[in-house]
Amino acid sequence: MTLSNTLRKSCLIALLCLGVGTAVAEGTDGVTPVLDLESLQPTREQMIASLNTVELLRRHHYNRIRLDDALSSEVFDTYMRHLDPQRSLFTAADIRDFEAYRHKFDDLLLAGDLSVGFAMHTRQLQRADQRIVYARRLLKEGVDKLDFTGDQSILIDREEAEWPADEQALQALWRQQIKDEVLRLKLAGRDTDAIQDLLEKRYANQHKRLSQTRSEDIFQNYINALAQVYDPHTQYMSPENAENFDINMSLSLEGIGAVLQSDNDYTKIVRLVPAGPAEKSKQLAPADRIIGVAQGKGEMVDVVGWRLDEVVKLIRGPKGSSVRLEVIPASNPPSDMTTREVALVREAVKLEDQAAKSSVLEFNEQGKEYRIGVIEVPGFYIDFKAYRRGDPDYRSTTRDVRRLLSELQEENIDGIVLDLRNNGGGSLQEATELTGLFIGKGPSVLVRDARGDVQVLDDPNAGVAYSGPLAVIVNKLSASASEIFAGAVQDYGRGLVIGEATFGKGTVQSIQPLNHGELKFTLAKFYRVSGKSTQNRGVVPDITYPSLLETVDIGESSLPRALPWDTIPAVPYRADTMLSPLIPQLIDRHQARAARDPEFVYTLARIDLNKAMQEREYLPLNEEKRRAEQKEFEDRLLALENARRKALGEELLTELDKDDPLEDASLLPGGEADEDKGEDPFLAETGHILIDLLELQRQVASAS
Known part of the structure; x- marks a missing residue:
């Protein structure tokens, strides 16, 4: 018809x-x-x-x-x-x-x-x-x-x-x-x-x-x-956009290292590429809006209302050149157009810059010394060129983590924290092989296609690289391969998953050339070995942390027409059931600590304040009333920050300024703490939870 x-x-x-x-x-x-x-x-x-x-x-x-x-x-x-x-x-x-x-x-x-x-x-x-x-x-x-x-x-x-x-x-x-x-x-x-x-x-x-x-x-x-x-990941790309796919989607890896998208009249940062100039600056965060771009010391060009590809052209440039961005921070209330200027030097992101790295946290609990090893995994990478030419020393996430595990165990660590915050995914092969380092041989993820056929992916290598206490810390920006790994650790009972519910991207896309442009479309869906989807809901942690991103539209569930969460039949796998009964006690201990921790108290109060600001339906067009609203918000913000500072024994502020920690993107959930500003409170608390686990396991062993 x-x-x-x-x-x-x-x-x-x-x-x-x-x-x-x-x-x-x-x-x-x-x-x-x-x-x-x-x-x-x-x-x-x-x-x-x-x-x-x-x-x-x-x-x-x-x-x-x-x-x-x-x-x-x-x-x-x-x-x-x-x-x-x-x-x-x-x-x-x-x-x-x-x-x-x-x-x-x-x-x-x-x-x-x-x-x-x-x-x-x-x-x-x-x-x-x-x-x-x-x-x-x-x-x-x-x-x-x-x-x-x-x-x-x-x-x-x-x-x-x-x-x-x-x-x-x-x-x-x-x-x-x-x-x-x-x-x-x-x-x-x-x-x-x-x-x-x-x-x-x-x-x-x-x-x-x-x-x-x-x-x-x-x-x-x-x-x-x-x-x-x-679904939101299915997209037609014109011939020009198809040719410049890397540029449009991630500014390629030679630029500032940020994934951008259009958001009404603004250009919004979706995520930061690990080890890229934007991520290293600690001044940019997901959901920040770019409103101006300047070359070196040149004039700032207002880009509100510009097309995404035009903004990208301004931001990209020769390696080693500088670019300045004027951004509205995501932490601003809806009516606040206060901006910050961020200067970046364009560079290519090298594989070694994105490689996993380790550190050790030291604790003293009731007179006993503990050492917790931390392995930060920015992405699931593999040097495909070296791998394909048969280079025996090719770099990959699994190889690097295996080496770091060996080094940490030689330092007599008491537990391992695998940090997957802000890890947007990468190689599916690496997610599968990394899982194998901790669970040994067995299925790690299921892939279901449009016909309903299910493929089981596993690590064929028997044996584990580390069998001790394990925690995986995730946040809202942990996506795709990160969710596959965290879901497998949780299903097998191999370790604790701690942090925020993950992004929720559990779909697989393919790009099909057309006579004119290309079509990227979803052709499969990921499932955990338990049969649960990682789609839409993400991986829900065993122990949750508060997050300022709770008040920002980030994650699969915020996308229109996202495919739903569902389940399929589980595959046979052997789960350790010893960890699950201890989780309620671990939650109680964590919550008792968090109630006394200035950082956690501050974050919860800030979430409530942000929600209150975002629940407003109307803004006055009366300048006096609008200024009064802004002052009320800033006064409440200042009070929260000073309460945090007082609890930490720090000097109180008389007003909010550009150097205030509230303006620091690293305080957004999962943002790495600046080394000059002290430890990452969320990472430190994860270490405390692992120590609680060790104590409870000893009590269980003693009782039995």
């Missing part, structure tokens, strides 16, 4: 006839940007690529979904979120026009008809053009002419808001958003002239970039509305 040509043509005319004039404001170079809508038409190559994408997803995606009216409705909703995530461009009348196609996308996609998707995107471009023209006209009147004394307020999150009734309501909303933008900059310490200059440049740049929209941009956005209905 497809639309007739006559009906389609008349509907498209209705979609396109808005009567919106072309832009009249000038760009930063004095040239008026022109939005050329006539050139934004689908090509034959794009039509064929869309048909190939539909067929690949129908036949091979893990999530077998029928392409019918129900799926069409979901594609419609996803596309609307892509086009207008904060419902601030389209009117209710626009949505009524679009609703005619809610149950037609399946027919259109099966026919390779891209016209409706392009028409809807075209209207979005027209509305975006209207908004920029309106903003620039308002700014031309002067920021100082805006009134910040009334009782107006603005809805913080408009994702589920009602669509503005008409164009008049749209303009009223745009005016509120611009006032909010100005207020945020005022509270961040910018004066009126600086705000005026910044916003004029920002909107001029956005206008220029809007006029550079290509047919390829529209096609990629539209076809991804289909792809991401299947």
Whole structure:
């Protein structure tokens, strides 16, 4: 059932006839940007690529979904979120026009008809053009002419808001958003002239970039509305993005070492590459938003509203050159636009920089000395080139950890902590072999494909490298291979898993070349030997730590249409049942210690404060009220920090400043402690828990 040509043509005319004039404001170079809508038409190559994408997803995606009216409705909703995530461009009348196609996308996609998707995107471009023209006209009147004394307020999150009734309501909303933008900059310490200059440049740049929209941009956005209905890791990449896949996804490993993604008008840090310049700086953290980029000592370029690939081009550069980033820290409350500037030197991340490394923590418990070995594993790596050419000395996670275990045991350690915090995964082979160092021979992970066939992966090597007390510390950014290893340790009862629930990425992707671009899609799912999925929920620790990331949308469960957690039949494996009965006592001892630990008390209180700030629905557009709200937050923050300092015997602060630990990204959960600022409290507590385990095991042995 497809639309007739006559009906389609008349509907498209209705979609396109808005009567919106072309832009009249000038760009930063004095040239008026022109939005050329006539050139934004689908090509034959794009039509064929869309048909190939539909067929690949129908036949091979893990999530077998029928392409019918129900799926069409979901594609419609996803596309609307892509086009207008904060419902601030389209009117209710626009949505009524679009609703005619809610149950037609399946027919259109099966026919390779891209016209409706392009028409809807075209209207979005027209509305975006209207908004920029309106903003620039308002700014031309002067920021100082805006009134910040009334009782107006603005809805913080408009994702589920009602669509503005008409164009008049749209303009009223745009005016509120611009006032909010100005207020945020005022509270961040910018004066009126600086705000005026910044916003004029920002909107001029956005206008220029809007006029550079290509047919390829529209096609990629539209076809991804289909792809991401299947799951969030399924993605169409245009020929340009496919060619620069490493650049777009991780800035390659020669750059700053950060994985970035678009977040409305901002560029957000998703994770930091271990041993990369960003991670080494200790000044950047996941969920920080990049709003400016400067080369060396050059002028800071505002990148709010820029496309991700354009921001990436600015950040990348020759090895050894410097780049400065202006970021809004993730720890800021929603209304706080206070920024920090971070200077980085671009460099290639070498394998040896990412290699596992060890240290020893020393404790004195009730007059008895303990030594706890720590092995930090930043990623699951293997030197594939050396491995393939048969080099007997090739580097890998398993080989390095085996060596470190041997060295630590020679130092007479009492237990081992394996630190997988911020470990985003890597080689599946290495996750399997590393598991074998601690459990010996046996299955380590199950892989289930779209047909339901299950493959059991194990380490074929018998024997273990270490059989003593073991703890694995994880956090929200421990993902994929890290979750496979931690899940196996937990299922086998081989050691304690401590920290935060992990990321929850338990799916496998494959990249398929198309006639035009590439399709990355999910074709399998990971399961633990117990049959539990690592997908969505992640690995839930035996003993949990508080985390400031609890108030940040990070993790698989925060992604739209993430595949669900589920179970399959377990495979035969031999679990040690001696550890599980001791966990309740270990939790009691940990909680008693945490109640007296200033770092844990502070973190819990900070989580509560962040949640309270994020639960607000509206922000006042009255400057006096907004400043009062910010001062209240800062006063509460200062009180929490001084309570922590007092308990530690440190000097109290009279005000928050740039050197305050609250501004230090290393205090985010799993962030490594700066060696100059003392030990990592979470790592130290893990050592204490291992010592508790040793004592309880001795008591059990004595009683038996």
